[in-house]
Amino acid sequence: MVLWGLSSSYCYSDITYGTTNNAAVNGLNWSMQNVLPDSTPNYIELEVNGLAYKYTITKDPTTDSKVHVRNEHAVEDGYIFEHTDNWSGFPGGTIQKYFRFPYTYADQWGDGEIAVEGDGTISNATVTYNYKMEVNEQLMKCANTPLADPTCRGYAEALADYLKNMDVEPDVNDPFYDEWVQAALDAESDDKRQDTEEEELLLEEETEEEERLEVQLGGENSIEQMVDTREQQDILAALAQVPKIEPYYSVTIPGGAYQETLVLKDNIINDNRRALRNLSQDKNHKKMVRSQYDRE
Amino acid sequence: MLKSILTLGVILMGTAAYATDSPITGNVSSKCSIYTDVAGVYGNPNPDELSTTPADGGVHPIIRYDVTIADYYTAKISWPNSFTTSPSLTDSVAWDGEVTVSSTSDTNMSGYEAAKVEYENHTEYDLTVAGTVWFQVESEVTYGVDEPLPGGEYKANVTAVCLAQ
Numbered sequence: 001m002v003l004w005g006l007s008s009s010y011c012y013s014d015i016t017y018g019t020t021n022n023a024a025v026n027g028l029n030w031s032m033q034n035v036l037p038d039s040t041p042n043y044i045e046l047e048v049n050g051l052a053y054k055y056t057i058t059k060d061p062t063t064d065s066k067v068h069v070r071n072e073h074a075v076e077d078g079y080i081f082e083h084t085d086n087w088s089g090f091p092g093g094t095i096q097k098y099f100r101f102p103y104t105y106a107d108q109w110g111d112g113e114i115a116v117e118g119d120g121t122i123s124n125a126t127v128t129y130n131y132k133m134e135v136n137e138q139l140m141k142c143a144n145t146p147l148a149d150p151t152c153r154g155y156a157e158a159l160a161d162y163l164k165n166m167d168v169e170p171d172v173n174d175p176f177y178d179e180w181v182q183a184a185l186d187a188e189s190d191d192k193r194q195d196t197e198e199e200e201l202l203l204e205e206e207t208e209e210e211e212r213l214e215v216q217l218g219g220e221n222s223i224e225q226m227v228d229t230r231e232q233q234d235i236l237a238a239l240a241q242v243p244k245i246e247p248y249y250s251v252t253i254p255g256g257a258y259q260e261t262l263v264l265k266d267n268i269i270n271d272n273r274r275a276l277r278n279l280s281q282d283k284n285h286k287k288m289v290r291s292q293y294d295r296e
Numbered sequence: 297m298l299k300s301i302l303t304l305g306v307i308l309m310g311t312a313a314y315a316t317d318s319p320i321t322g323n324v325s326s327k328c329s330i331y332t333d334v335a336g337v338y339g340n341p342n343p344d345e346l347s348t349t350p351a352d353g354g355v356h357p358i359i360r361y362d363v364t365i366a367d368y369y370t371a372k373i374s375w376p377n378s379f380t381t382s383p384s385l386t387d388s389v390a391w392d393g394e395v396t397v398s399s400t401s402d403t404n405m406s407g408y409e410a411a412k413v414e415y416e417n418h419t420e421y422d423l424t425v426a427g428t429v430w431f432q433v434e435s436e437v438t439y440g441v442d443e444p445l446p447g448g449e450y451k452a453n454v455t456a457v458c459l460a461q
Contacts, residue, residue, distance in 0.1 A: 054399060085403050093406035094399035096430070 014135045024055075024125040028114040032071070036106050036131060043139030046106035050130030054096035057087055059120035064088035066117040069127065072110030080108055087120060094124070103132060147176070328369045328423070328458035333430060334358035336454065338437070343444035346437040358398055359431045359456045363423045370459040371421040375435050376452035383448030387440030395419035398432040405429055422461070431456070 018037070023030040039046035053069050070082035085095055114125055142152035147159060162176060163183050170177050278284050338346040339353025348354035361371050375393025379385075397409040404425045413420045423429065433454045439445045 056399075087403050087406070090403050090406040091410065093397070093403075093409070095401065095403060095406075096399045097401055 014137055016133045016135070018131055018133065020129045020131065022125075023112055023127040023129065024053075024114060028122060028125060030112050030127070032074075032106070032109045032112060035112075035129065036109070037133055039106050039133070041140070041143060043136045043143055045134040045136070047103035047132045047134075048106055048109055048129050049103045049132060050098070050100045051081060051127070052096070052098045052130075053114070053125070053127045054094065055114060055125040056094040056123045057085075057092045057116075057120045058123065059087060059092045061089065061091040063119035065120040067120065067122065068113075068115045068117065070115070071112040074108050074110035080104065080110065088118070092120065096126075100130075106131065326458075327363060327365045329362040330456050330458060331360045331362070332357065333360045336433065336435065338435070338450060338452075340445070344439040344442065346435075346445070346450060348433070348435045356432045356434055357454055359433065359454065361423065361429045361431070361456075361458065363426055363428075363458075366426045367422075367424050368461055369423045370461055371423055371429070371431070372418055372455075372457045372459050373421075373431055373433060374418045374455040375433050376454060377417045379450055379452050381449055381451035383446040383450075385439070385446065387443050389440075390438040391417070392436045392438075393417060394434040396432050396434075397421070398430040400429050401427040420459075 020035050023032075023035040036046060036048070038044070055067070057065065057067060059065050065087040067085045067087060068082060069085075070079045072078075073080040081099070081101075083097065083099070109129075112127065114122055114127070116122060138149065138151070141148035142154075145158070146152040146154040147162060149155065152158075159176065159179055160183075163180055166180065170180050174180070334355065334357055336348050336357030337355040338348060339350075339355075341347055341349075341352035345352075346354075348356045350356070359373060363369055373395045375391075375395060377391040379389075395412075395414075397405070397412075400406065400408065402425050405427060408421050408424075408429065411422065421429070421431075435452065435454070437450075437452075
């Protein structure tokens with residue numbers, strides 16, 4: 001009892017066992033879509049596990065006749081169910097049979113028929129199917145709305161959309177009031193964090209700019225910053241190869257004597273007396289000295 | 297004399313062997329089962345008449361025979377010829393009935409109806425094929441001569457038995 005109670009608390013399926021109406025009520029051919037319950041929604045699992053039929057055949061006892069009761073296989077070739085009654089050499093009569101088989105998914109059951117091969121007329125035909133229908137209540141809830149349960153697929157997106165489209169503050173009795181409050185707090189927290197991040201980013205950029213300026217103005221550039229040392233090493237390595245550096249050693253510079261071609265003649269250069277007179281005055285001297293400091 | 301001694305010796309030896317009875321048990325399940333698939337109902341189409349015919353407001357009883365072995369049993373079905381429950385009746389009651397094969401589970405049983413044997417209110421079928429046979433029983437009651445049946449509850453029984461051949 002305790003175990004049952006525990007297991008039932010985790011069971012989200014509603015199982016129904018049932019029998020269909022007479023599939024042959026409108027004739028000897030029928031579509032299973034019109035016979036079995038609708039299992040189109042993904043939260044419904046429908047399986048067939050039994051079949052019963054009854055019909056009356058009217059025929060001449062001396063003739064041959066076979067009656068096939070069958071359903072096409074909806075997925076594969078052939079029939080998923082077929083049973084043949086051989087009435088050859090027998091008088092007509094009413095026959096009814098029951099079949100039980102392992103559960104097979106309803107979507108594998110194709111169209112059904114009662115077909116007469118040879119002599120005979122069928123009347124009062126009855127064909128019914130036994131089925132098990134399992135409705136996954138969890139999936140059904142989620143199919144109605146993903147907001148039904150946090151475990152539903154798409155719950156987060158649906159909740160975000162719901163909260164986004166909420167124009168006014170929800171009532172405290174709103175089922176998603178707590179989520180709305182949490183979302184509002186999260187949004188506020190995000191804004192603060194975003195402001196902080198922007199400030200930190202700005203500060204970091206300013207710091208980097210200052211450091212670049214210092215490097216440019218400081219004259220303390222390292223050799224690595226000015227010269228691509230790797231490239232220089234490559235050049236030196238290339239020059240170190242004997243075939244390339246050899247021409248520098250083997251070059252021959254032709255020798256000889258270089259004769260003087262310029263002749264300077266002795267002469268007298270007179271002093272600039274005017275300049276001497278200007279410089280002899282203190283005023284001009286001070287003006288000239290002051291000009292060094294007043295210049296911008 | 298020797299014979300007597302030997303006999304005695306045998307008796308002594310038998311006593312010394314602690315003789316015991318060893319039982320043999322076994323169960324035999326019935327190979328023929330009878331069920332009432334549909335309970336009959338009397339309709340009252342006329343004041344002096346009861347009938348199980350659907351057109352008369354009645355329901356024919358359906359009796360099912362399941363046999364798991366062929367050619368061992370005979371189905372004997374008797375339509376009723378007396379009431380088990382009824383008001384006090386002061387006039388004569390005329391009984392009539394009919395037993396027919398309603399349906400079968402095997403085409404080889406389709407000859408049952410033609411081979412049935414009827415006498416008095418009884419009908420017998422040789423169950424020559426293993427499987428299930430449904431028998432339909434009709435019952436009609438006519439009371440007196442243009443005299444209405446007294447008001448009250450009426451009950452009658454259909455008797456169905458499985459006879460070993």
